[in-house]
Amino acid sequence: MTLTPLPYRVVDRREETRDTATLTLAPSGEPLAPFAPGQFAMVYAFGVGEIPVSVSRILDSGRLVHTVRAVGAVSRALHGLGPGAHVAVRGPFGRGWDTTAARGRDVLVVAGGIGLAPLRPLLDTVLAEPEAYGRLNVLAGARSPDDLLYGDEIPSWRRPFAQATVDRPSAGWKGRVGIVTGLIGEARFRPPDTTAFVCGPEVMIRATARTLMHQGVDAARIQVSLERNMRCATGHCGHCQLGPLLLCRDGPVVGYDRAESLLTVREL
C-alpha cells in the first residue's frame, strides 16, 4: 500500500454511458503495488479533490483501469479527463472479494448500476479459470438500457446464466424489466454450495442478500461491497466508520453475516 500519491497519466478513455467512462492510467514513474479484485485506489483530480475508486480491470502492465461515474465535483472532473491528463493515485486499499472462498462452488454475481465496475475483475478471475469454480451467474441491474455498463461483455459471462434487467426500458429494449432480485429465481445455482458477490446501492444489496438467504445461501457466503465517505483510506480518520468497522481497512467487502445488523441500524 502506497500512502504517498504517485503520478499517473490517462492513456485511454472509453465512454461507457452518458455519465460513466472507463479510464486507463499509466504510471509516470514507479507503479503502485498490484491491486486485487474489489480493492480501491484514492484518485486525485488536481485542484479538485480525491475520491475512492475501485479497479474495474486488473492489468499486468502496472496500468490501472477505473470506471468513473460523474456524480459530483471530483468524479465529474475525473470523468472528464482525456488521454494525456495527469492524476495522482494512492493504493491499493481495502479488503477485496475473497475469490478463494468461492473455489469449487457456484458463483453468483449481483450488480446494480456502477456496482458492476468493482465486480468485473472478479469475473475476469473466475472466467480465467472456469474449471476451478462451479456455475457462474451474473445478474446486472441498471436504470435504463443506456445506463448498462459493459453491455458488450455480458454475453461472454453466460456460464451458464448472465442477464441484465432495467428499471426503465426504452422503446426497443428486448431484455428484462424489473429489479435485479427478480432474476435470482432463474439463476442456476445450488444455494448451499454458492458464494455470492453483491455490489450496488445499499437498498439493493439488502434486498438481494435477504432473497438469497431466504433461498438458503449462508449469510457468511454473501460478500457485499459497502461504500462510505473516505478520506485517509488508511484506518486513521474514522470517516468510513460503520459500527465497529472502518470500511477502508475492514472493507469495502464484508460478509453479510457481519454487515446485516449494521446496515439495518439508522445513522450508522
Added chain:
Amino acid sequence: MTTSAERPCGARLLAALPADERELLVSLARTVALPAGTRVFEEGEEADRFWILCSGTVALDIHIPGRGSAVVETIGADGLLGWSWLCPPRQWHLGAETREPVLAWEFDAAAVRALCAERPALGLALVTLVAETIGERLRATRTRLLDLYGPSADGPAP
C-alpha cells in the same frame, strides 16, 4: 433447490405445497407452448387462467394513448403469470406478451378455485404462495420508485 434448467417446472414456486396437494394442483395444468410475440391476455379481459412459466419470458404491459405499449415488468422461468383470477373483479389489469418462445403450465382458474374450495389446506397454501408473489412484486415496485440508480439516490451522506 438446484438450477432453473435442471429443476422441474414450478419447482421453486410450488415448493411450499405439500407433495400430494402439489400433485393434485399440477394434474389440472396443461402444458402450452407459446411462440414469441403471442398476446397472452389483454387489459380488461376476464382473468380466467393463470400460468407457471417453465421457460422463456413474458412482458407485462400497459397501453398508454399516444405512446403505445409500455412494458412495466418481465416475468421469467418459474414465475407466476397472472394473479387477477384470484380476487374480484377477476379482470386483467395489464396486458401480457411473450418476448421469446415460452413453455408454460396453464391452469383453468375456475377449476383451481373449485379444488381449493374442496380442499381448504390446498387453498390456503395456494393463496399464501400467490400472496408471496404479489409481495415480491410490490417490494420490487417500491424499490424502483426510489430510482436507486439515479444521481445521488443512495450515495454516502455528504
